[in-house]
Amino acid sequence: MDIVANSDILFNILALIPIGVFWKDKDRKFLGANQMFLDYYGFTSVEDILGKTDEDMGWHIDPEPYRSIELRVINNGEIVKDVPGQCIVKGRVRDIRASKCPLKVNDTIIGLVGYFVDITEELAEKGRLSVLSMTDELTGVFNRRAYSEIVEKYAKQYEKDNTDFALYMIDLDDFKNVNDNYGHEFGNLVLKSLCKSLTTVAADNCVLFRYGGDEFVILHQIKDADEAVVMQKRIQKAIDAPRNIDGIHLSTKASIGCALYSETLYLTALIERADQNMYKMKKEHKASR
Template structure:
């Protein structure tokens, strides 16, 4: 819609409201919608004739309690002066039930006898939230394997150790190392090495439960966190990972002159109740993994918490 400069003084308030690119929604003192501009129609899917005088504002929020919370904030000074909200992030519910993230600025409308209603300006945050989510995912994800990265590992580990200590439930850690990756890279090239790293990722994701969290810790080392799982159960899962990798990547290359490269996994397992230093927990899993590697690789070893005995899992 285009309006010439000379006609600006002829524009009525309703036209200006409809020209606004952001949704504008007004309500009376009882919360019934009495203003619903064109942008609000586009965002929420309602025709203004369907809502003006017919729909309570609570019906475009996620619940009546949600709408009451907005009213409470407007009566306080938490998001600006009393009777006004600026930049409050929340969600609206469309005609089809889809939740839409928005940033709300709103003001009470007062008359001599008291509050006559309110008017709100709703900025659609969908694209911004989608971009934020994409950037967040990129910051915590390893690009090659699609698993979480080391940075995210320490954040999740801290939370899970606190939970294990609070509820006295076991938390297990599986340290996974790829045997002979250097030889693959040196003899066959890094592209082939990268393919095998992706095979490890696939074996982890196909073998682990939905509650388990997998990470590429760095290089050819991976970590798996298993909440509410003791060492014995975790060693069994580690063995599933090892066997699944061997199925996916049955990799044995004879380079001649009796030089053979076998790609396999060495896995170390330990558990904790969260009542120890994070580094000690990781070092114990790392030590178990090196025990598996030193024993020839392609196996799982575990070291239980506060127990010095090393146990080789059944193969």
């Protein structure tokens, strides 16, 4: 009987286990991950993460606790187990529990190996989270109540280390006509389709909310204002993409208002400015018809 190489056994184990496994170098940059990890975050290839840190990926509102733990593992050889945390996954904040240990070659630490499990549903079952009260029943994305809670975390992170963030207020143009012409049930299908597109754009560094009716909000930590401009264009492109819903071809349009927290420093002023910018665009859309 042929002897199976240890590397082949390890490869198959990593492919089968139902937890996300990853490994990094001494600079905390990803060297690889298993398929479960990639599927969880929605990556099509490991190339999407290679050479990047958690901060580069932008999937933590506050990355410092995770950075601190990984440096302890790499610099001090510590093993950490079942550390609770949160990450942004496909436009939502998820609860996880992670374990990490040094990656050694000839007793020399060259990086770290870690794994995580998603515990969002587990916490919900124990009553520590009120998932249903934070979720929009129609679309499955976060609702306005969730926005009020999560935006506070973004503001606190700005106070902590000046990490700026953008708020994009999105309002569908002429959505009433869709409901009037095709019915509210069809209109609901349009909203679901739109959320699917916006979730793809939000990916793992933005959080998506249904703010009410045909209004949506996206929160996005940024390094500079140019990054917000690029994201707004991506959002617009995703919304404008042609849709085929129940055999009906439909074009959706939306007005988007963007505001930066650094420009206002107050959450009420932030959403008011985004709202004003959104209505300004809506007027421009109407004037151009």
